Amino acid sequence: EIVLTQSPATLSLSPGERATLSCRSSQSVSSYLAWYQQKPGQAPRLLMYDVSNRATGIPARFSGSGSGTDFTLTISSLEPEDFAVYYCQQRNNWPRTFGQGTRLEIK
Amino acid sequence: EVQLLESGGGLVQPGGSLRLSCAPSGITFSDYAMTWVRQAPGMGLEWVSTVSGRGDATYYADSVKGRFTISRDNSRNTLYLQMNGLRAEDTAVYFCAKGGHNSYYDYWGQGTLVTVSS
Numbered sequence: 001e002i003v004l005t006q007s008p009a010t011l012s013l014s015p016g017e018r019a020t021l022s023c024r025s026s027q028s029v030s031s032y033l034a035w036y037q038q039k040p041g042q043a044p045r046l047l048m049y050d051v052s053n054r055a056t057g058i059p060a061r062f063s064g065s066g067s068g069t070d071f072t073l074t075i076s077s078l079e080p081e082d083f084a085v086y087y088c089q090q091r092n093n094w095p096r097t098f099g100q101g102t103r104l105e106i107k
Numbered sequence: 108e109v110q111l112l113e114s115g116g117g118l119v120q121p122g123g124s125l126r127l128s129c130a131p132s133g134i135t136f137s138d139y140a141m142t143w144v145r146q147a148p149g150m151g152l153e154w155v156s157t158v159s160g161r162g163d164a165t166y167y168a169d170s171v172k173g174r175f176t177i178s179r180d181n182s183r184n185t186l187y188l189q190m191n192g193l194r195a196e197d198t199a200v201y202f203c204a205k206g207g208h209n210s211y212y213d214y215w216g217q218g219t220l221v222t223v224s225s
Contacts, residue, residue, distance in 0.1 A: 001169075034211040034212075036152075036212075038152075043202055043215035043216065043217055043218060044144075044152060044202075044212070044215055045215070046211055046212060046213045049211045049213075055213060056213075087151065087152055089152075089154075089211070089212075091207075091209075091210075091211060094166050095154060095166070095167075095168050095169065096142075096154040096157070096166075096207065097154065098151060098152040098153065098154065099151070100151045101151045101152075
């Protein structure tokens with residue numbers, strides 16, 4: 001099973017700042033990595049797929065990079081609605097796996 | 108507009124059974140793999156199971172293999188998750204999601220809560 005490790009567990013930033021979230025895989029997932037955003041009481045929302053492609057309706061302040069085992073989600077300038085939990089997920093191997101999440105909180 | 112509506116959650120005793128349903132609208136159901144993902148209270152996301160568009164390929168997490176069965180009825184546009192031998196650790200919100208075979212989960216239901224407790 002591929003283990004995805006996200007860091008940091010919690011990130012405290014202010015609106016307008018840049019956020020950098022990391023996802024490291026226990027083995028290569030090629031470019032088959034996605035990011036999801038989840039707000040309290042809501043279902044997750046697909047943000048990025050295949051590392052760097054924004055899903056429908058996702059603003060350009062979100063970007064993704066990386067390959068193989070190290071991946072990054074960057075939010076260039078935080079908006080109030082961006083404070084949430086973010087998960088990475090791989091579809092290179094079965095079983096599909098998610099990272100444990102990074103909580104992005106308002107400082 | 109794509110919508111996924113789950114139903115069937117509730118309180119069940121350990122060892123009991125429950126069947127979840129998910130009824131998507133706004134998509135050609137048989138064209139897409141479908142997936143169940145769960146989230147225990149206060150915890151992260153856990154992939155549970157995926158079924159191909161035709162229903163001829165299924166995949167399971169080790170934690171549910173042999174106890175849960177995913178299926179679909181394309182004539183009724185409905186996805187199912189039959190859960191047998193339920194344990195306390197199966198307590199979670201269960202989400203159905205579109206996609207999962209060669210794609211990601213681009214649409215999600217609102218989730219249905221399953222509580223396993225005596």
